[in-house]
Amino acid sequence: MQFPIVIYTLHHIIEEASKSAPHAIAFSCLNKTLSYSELELKANQLSYHLISVGIQKGDRVGIFMNRCIETAIAVYGILKSGAAYVPLDPFAPISRTVTIVDDCQIACLISTPQQQSKINTLVKSVPRIKNVVGCEPMVGPSGTKWEDIFAQKATTAKRIEILEDDLAFILYTSGSTGKPKGIMHTHYSALSLAKIVVDTFDFDEDDIFGNPAPLHFDPSTFGYFVAPLVMAKTIIVPDAHLRLPVSLSALIAKEKISVWYSVPLMLIQLLQSNTLNEHEFSSLRWVFFAGEVFIPKHLKALMEVWPHAKYCNLYGPAELILCTYHELKETITGEESIPIGRTWANTEHLVLNEQNQPVRNGETGELAVRSATLMRGYWNNVKLTEKSFHRIKIANGYDHIYYRTGDLVKLNKDGELLFLGRNDRQIKLRGYRIELDEVESVFLKHEKVLEVAVVIIALEKEAQELAVAIKLKDDSDVSEAELRQFSSEHLPAYAVPTYIEIFDDFPRTSSGKINRRQIADIIDQN
Numbered sequence: 001m002q003f004p005i006v007i008y009t010l011h012h013i014i015e016e017a018s019k020s021a022p023h024a025i026a027f028s029c030l031n032k033t034l035s036y037s038e039l040e041l042k043a044n045q046l047s048y049h050l051i052s053v054g055i056q057k058g059d060r061v062g063i064f065m066n067r068c069i070e071t072a073i074a075v076y077g078i079l080k081s082g083a084a085y086v087p088l089d090p091f092a093p094i095s096r097t098v099t100i101v102d103d104c105q106i107a108c109l110i111s112t113p114q115q116q117s118k119i120n121t122l123v124k125s126v127p128r129i130k131n132v133v134g135c136e137p138m139v140g141p142s143g144t145k146w147e148d149i150f151a152q153k154a155t156t157a158k159r160i161e162i163l164e165d166d167l168a169f170i171l172y173t174s175g176s177t178g179k180p181k182g183i184m185h186t187h188y189s190a191l192s193l194a195k196i197v198v199d200t201f202d203f204d205e206d207d208i209f210g211n212p213a214p215l216h217f218d219p220s221t222f223g224y225f226v227a228p229l230v231m232a233k234t235i236i237v238p239d240a241h242l243r244l245p246v247s248l249s250a251l252i253a254k255e256k257i258s259v260w261y262s263v264p265l266m267l268i269q270l271l272q273s274n275t276l277n278e279h280e281f282s283s284l285r286w287v288f289f290a291g292e293v294f295i296p297k298h299l300k301a302l303m304e305v306w307p308h309a310k311y312c313n314l315y316g317p318a319e320l321i322l323c324t325y326h327e328l329k330e331t332i333t334g335e336e337s338i339p340i341g342r343t344w345a346n347t348e349h350l351v352l353n354e355q356n357q358p359v360r361n362g363e364t365g366e367l368a369v370r371s372a373t374l375m376r377g378y379w380n381n382v383k384l385t386e387k388s389f390h391r392i393k394i395a396n397g398y399d400h401i402y403y404r405t406g407d408l409v410k411l412n413k414d415g416e417l418l419f420l421g422r423n424d425r426q427i428k429l430r431g432y433r434i435e436l437d438e439v440e441s442v443f444l445k446h447e448k449v450l451e452v453a454v455v456i457i458a459l460e461k462e463a464q465e466l467a468v469a470i471k472l473k474d475d476s477d478v479s480e481a482e483l484r485q486f487s488s489e490h491l492p493a494y495a496v497p498t499y500i501e502i503f504d505d506f507p508r509t510s511s512g513k514i515n516r517r518q519i520a521d522i523i524d525q526n
Contacts, residue, residue: 007191007229008163008164008187008191009079009162009163009164009166009187009191010076010079010168010187010190010191010225011043011076011079011080011162013191013194013225013228013229014026014036014039014040014043014076014228015040017036017040017228017231018036018037018039018040020231021036021205021231022035022036022037023035023036023037024036024205024231024233025233026038026039026072026228026233026234027039027069027072027223027233027234027235027236028069028233028234028235028236028255029067029068029069029235029236029237029238030068030069030238032068032069033069034069034072034073036228036231039072039073039076040076041155042073042077042149042150043073043076043077043079043080044077044080044154044155044156045077045149045150045152045154046073046074046076046077046078046080046081046110046133046149047077047078047080047081047158048152048154048158049133049144049149049152050077050078050081050083050108050133051081051082051158051160053108053130053131053142054107054130054131055081055082055083055108056082056083057081057082057083057160057161057162057166058082058083058084058166058167059082059083059084059107059108060083060084060085060086060104060105060106060170061078061081061083061084061085061086061106061108061109061110062085062086062087062088062100062101062104062106062108062109062110063075063078063085063086063087063088063109063110063111063215064088064090064097064109064110064111064115064118064119064122065090065110065111065112065114065115065134066090066112066114066115066238066239067214067215067236067237067238067239068112068236068238069236070110070112070134070146071215071224071236072224072234072236074110074133075169075215075224077110078110079162079168079187080160081160082160082162082166084166084167084168084169084170084184085168085169085170086100086104086106086169086170086172086182087169087171087172087214087215087216087220088100088101088109088216089214089216089510090115090118091510092510094118094121094122094125096180097122098122098125098126099179099180100172100180100182101122101126101128101129102126102128103180103182103379103380104170104182104379104380105128106126106128106129107128107129107130107131108129108130108131108132108133109122109123109129109131109132109133110132110133110134111132111133111134111135112134112135112146113134113135115134115135116135116136119132119135119137120137120138120139123137123139123140123141124139124140127140129141130142131143131144132144133146133149134146162187163187164186164187164188164191165186165187165188166186166187167184167185167186167376168185168186168187168189168190169185169190170182170183170184170185170379171183171185171216171217171218171318172216173318181378181379181381181384182378182379182380182381183318183319183375183378183379184375184376184377184378184379185321185375185376186376188372189321189372189373189374189375189376190221190225190321190373191225192346192371192372192373193221193225193226193321193322193372193373194221194225194226194229195229196344196345196346196347196372196373197222197226197322198226198229198230199345200325200344200345201286201312203226203227203230203232203259204230204232205230205231205232206232206258207227207230207232207233207258207259207285208232208233208234208235208255208256208257208258208259208283209222209223209226209227209232209233209234209235209257209258209259209260209261210223210235210237210252210255210257210259210260210261210262211223211224211227211234211235211236211237211261212237212242212248212262212266213261213262213511214510214511216510216511217510217511217512218316218318218321218322219261219262219263219290219291221321222259222261222288223235223236223261227259232259235251235255235257237251242266245269245270245272245273245275246273246275248266248270249270249273249275249276249278249279250275250279252279252281252284253279253280253281256283257283257284258283258284258285258286259285259286259288260284260286260287260288261288261289261290261314262288262289262512263289263290263291263292263511263512263513264289264291264292264293264294264295264298264299265292265451265508265512265513266512267287267289267294267298267302268295268298268302268450268451270302271298271301271302271305272450272473272474276305276306277305281306281308281309282308284306284308284309285309285310286309286310286311286312287302287306287309287310287311287312288311288312288314289311289312289313289314290313290314290315290316290322291511291512291513292513292514293338293419294313294338295444295451296332296333296334296335296336296337296338297334297335297444299311299332299334299338300331300332300333300334301334303328303331303332304331307331310327310328311327311328312325312326312327312328313325313326313328313338313339313340313341315340315341315417315419316369316373317403317405317407318375319374319375319388319403319405320369320371320373320374320375320403320405321373322373323343323344323347323349323369323371323373324340324341324342324343324344324347324349324417325340325341325342325344326338326339326340326341326342326416327341337418337419339412339414339416339417339418339419340409340416340417340418340419341416341417342415342416342417343369343371346371346372346373347369347370347371347372347373348369348370348371349367349368349369349370349402349417350367350368350369350370350390350402351363351364351365351366351367351368351409351410351411351417352365352366352368352390352404353365353366356390359410361411362410362411363410364408364409364410364420365408365409365410366404366405366406366407366408366409366423367405367407367408367409367417368390368402368403368404368405369402369403369405370400370401370402370403371403374401374403375403388403388404389401389402389403389404390402390403390404406422406423406424407419407420407421407422407423408420408421408422408423408426420435420437421435421436421437421438422437425437427456427464429464429465429466429494434466434494434495436454436455436456436466437454438495439454439466439468439487439491439495439497440452440453440454440468442487442490442491443468443470443483443486443487445490446478446483446486448472448473448476448477448478449470449471449472449473449478449483450471450472450473450476451470451471451506451514452468452469452470452471453468453469453506453514453516453519454466454467454468454469454497455467455468455469455516455517455519455520455523456520457498457499457520457523457524458524465497465498465499466495466496466497466498466499467497467498467499467500467501467520467523468487468497468499468500468501469501469502469503469506469519469522469523470483470500470501470502470503471502471503471504471505471506472502478502480500480501480502483500484496484500499523501523501526503519506519507519507522
């Protein structure tokens, strides 16, 4: 796609869309819709209010709400005010939310009446919160209802000089690996991602994007920034549909979604619901997946149900949002590993050994990526930022900066990157080096196994043992002894887990990823 208008900030996207396609639907959720002109007006009204209560350029404003139409207004209204938005997970423990609000020094929250009781708890716990939009807190800060925001006469945003290098949003990690860390993205990094994606794929204004990702999960940028860049429509998938695969498959068909992007788990759940043959999905053109490895046997089954769609594996940590892609050109066998592919425009990579030297083609090493989509760094954590960057000095005062992903990769014979696991998922147990992801892949070959998580259990006197959590396919039954025998036929004895436990379901992070830390705690307590 060509960009005749120079767009240099994220909110400039809807300013231009409201001129070119004012009546086109930008966002839809349940029975509510927003055209591009309505979104532009309401975002302007919100930005006016934020500035009037003292929000200044560079401030952080929290968004605390479920998936709803107001999230789009909140995102663009905050950006127009010159502030950065910080998505807060309404399902997270209040203690974690308090930690983030304190860390980011958030003084204003945007929410909805559905979150009234949690907002009351938050404002009691964090005295620095001075203003709340969307509901009326019972104590402390002033509150302004949405209807009062939209009653304002403001039709254009106050002029705030915002540069492409200014902070746009901060995404906090799920917390499954310890203390939350805030990933800072600028207008430039996020807009670069949106433009690269649009240039790479054949999206247009007739597309309808399905956006099931919560705002605090980086795939949400697809619906909030990529779709508006081509003046397409985004369906914000409500929480209720995500909890019921039967309802979700009906929604995808009813809304005629043409571009879908989610974690593999969501697609596997759709497949397991056995409802995909009950609806008509001819509008579905693209199925994108990222976040975790898509188990090949499940991907093969999905491709057989939706043979007309194009499939693409996207890869990228939140620090880069996305950086590689692999489009599947043909049906897979269900046995091969799916590459994470190649880096795209304005992006390059290195595969480094333990001495920070590039490995030879075909050798395994840590992936480091340099890209226009790279974060500015971690909020309030200079030490972690520097630790995460690999610098190559080009000249005095000028370095090429790469992000160290912590992911192990190698190039295949086609010159594409294969994901081999995490460098922190390789352990040494009783003198033997074991790849936890390799152990997981063996259990996944069992025909009755749906998902697997291999974790480390710490015993007394600093001893460790391997444990595996198994989730079976629906209506499947298999004994621990059978699973142990199966694994012993494919793994060396030292790599066969000491503990094998079957779970009805796995605990997950707010982004849908398996929460291995919690699984380890559960097995350890049993």
